[in-house]
Amino acid sequence: MRVVAGVLVDGNGRILIAQRPPGKHLAGLWEFPGGKLEPGEPAAAALERELDEELGITVDPQSFEALIRVPWHYGERKMLLEAMVVRAWSGQPKALDAAAIAWHEPWSIDPAVLAPADRPILAAVRLPGHYAITPAQATPDEAVAGLLEALARGERLLQLRLPAQSLETVRHVAARVLSEVRRCGAHLLLNRDIEGALSLGAGVGVHLGSGQLRDMVERPLPWTSVVGASCHDAEELALASRLGCDFATLSPVLPTASHPDAEPLGWPRFAGLTEAASLPVYALGGLVLGDMAEARMHAGQGIAGIRGFFQGS
Known part of the structure; x- marks a missing residue:
């Protein structure tokens, strides 16, 4: 399963995370917004679609910055999570498909509250070159x-x-x-x-x-x-x-x-x-x-x- 995630970065360097709603796998944990790719769908197009559906924002896929690709296993389920940095969008992000959303300084986020596959994404955001x-x-x-x-x-x-x-x-x-x-x-x-x-x-x-x-x-x-x-x-x-x-x-x-x-x-x-x-x-x-x-x-x-x-x- 291929999954894409967006790391939204605002003008103050804060990043957005979303809380998984009740009834879903890993409910209550936080993650970077995104979702599964449709068959044959490019990752950038999938992220554009997912950010519209989950946050109600419009983004330009040409402005995405590749961050990290994370192979992960949740039990028997194998996935490849591709993260991209997003710095520009139109509209105000809203929690349309999440229990809540929140903006944080990267180093203020406790990785323990994140879904395990999202922790390497946070590390990649935090760490310098x-x-x-x-x-x-x-x-x-x-x-x-x-x-x-x-x-x-x-x-x-x-x-x-x-x-x-x-x-x-x-x-x-x-x-x-x-x-x-x-x-x-x-x-x-x-x-x-x-x-x-x-x-x-x-x-x-x-x-x-x-x-x-x-x-x-x-x-x-x-x-x-x-x-x-x-x-x-x-x-x-x-x-x-x-x-x-x-x-x-x-x-x-x-x-x-x-x-x-x-x-x-x-x-x-x-x-x-x-x-x-x-x-x-x-x-x-x-x-x-x-x-x-x-x-x-x-x-x-x-x-x-x-x-x-x-x-x-």
Whole structure:
């Protein structure tokens, strides 16, 4: 079953969600408005029709922006949910086919109130196109300076990864920049350190290693904290989705000096894995800032890396 959803964004950056009415599957949960495609119907045409029927608004399909495609299973029912961003329409949205509609800032929405297949859509709306990772060889002072400079430049999703340093030292580095992280509305992820993220609180999440994915049965942090995961194949992407991770990195896309023996995926393979994944995916490995457009063309949320994100990297 193919389903299309529209992410309406108003002039203040708020997005619209609709509550499923009584008597329907997942009644009471919230979702992005849309519905099933008719046989042979293009996704854009279906969304135009559904937004008219559900909200009473008129939209121009030519203005839609592709966001993410989410393969999902509800029990035995298999679906492909395609989400598009809608920024212009005529008419005032009304709850014609929903129990209620509401406008929210993206980060104010609790993902737990959404239908499960809609949570990756919210994550894709929230997450930026860049995911900056600190140089592994940086000293604590260099990491602090680099993180503050990256925040000042506009980076809003950062991973603190200092494998040569102790957990205590890394947590201290995070604490030194945390007030600025919060002031900017950014998110700092600690590499593999779940306890550290819990202790530091708001604004701090965790980036899980691929090995951790196999040892967990549930999401390690509350929905208010961001959880990422390192993935290298379809199995690991599926595990990250099952755990409710907000996003994954998929690597290596291109050859890297740090892992010269690892066979790169290449862009076609990256795209195939990402399109089959049920969460936003960042391209990682051998990339520079100029590869952003290429990543988006191949179904990526954006790019992750060190080069170009931190001075001297």
